[in-house]
Amino acid sequence: MTRTHLTQRLALLGACGALAAGGALLPSTALAAPATPQVTAAQTIQELPAHxxxxxxxxxxxxxxxxxxxxxxxxxxxxxxxxxxxxxxxxxxxxxxxxxxxxxxxxxxxxxxx
Incomplete structure (x- = not known):
């Protein structure tokens, strides 16, 4: 049976925390974006065949x-x-x-x- 060392566990915990914090910051930065229209994002959403x-x-x-x-x-x-x-x-x-x-x-x- 393999054992994980304390440093590996802490590194994994830090990586998970960073991903969670990045996901939480993403919506708040989207609200702070300038009011310029992003036409390319709207076009890619409309072109998806799943819709x-x-x-x-x-x-x-x-x-x-x-x-x-x-x-x-x-x-x-x-x-x-x-x-x-x-x-x-x-x-x-x-x-x-x-x-x-x-x-x-x-x-x-x-x-x-x-």
């Missing part, structure tokens, strides 16, 4: 309301809400599709006619 490869989700909502007067004068209101979610990959191929339908029925009293 384009994410699946895209499209949500469509359709609401249908129908009213019907019953024989006794009351009004029946039926609301149908259809939510369609389609997830496509970066080629436009459908990966996942889900359809959720919510139906609500309300019966309202007859309107007062004077």
């Amino acid at each position: 384009e490869a994410r699946p895209k989700e499209v949500v469509k909502t359709r609401i249908t309301i129908t009213e019907r007067v019953l024989r006794d004068g009351r009004v029946k209101v039926v609301t149908v809400k259809t939510i369609t979610r389609v997830t496509k990959d970066h080629h436009g191929k459908v990966i996942k599709k889900s359809v959720k339908t919510i139906t609500t029925v309300k019966i309202r009293p007859a309107p007062d006619e004077e």
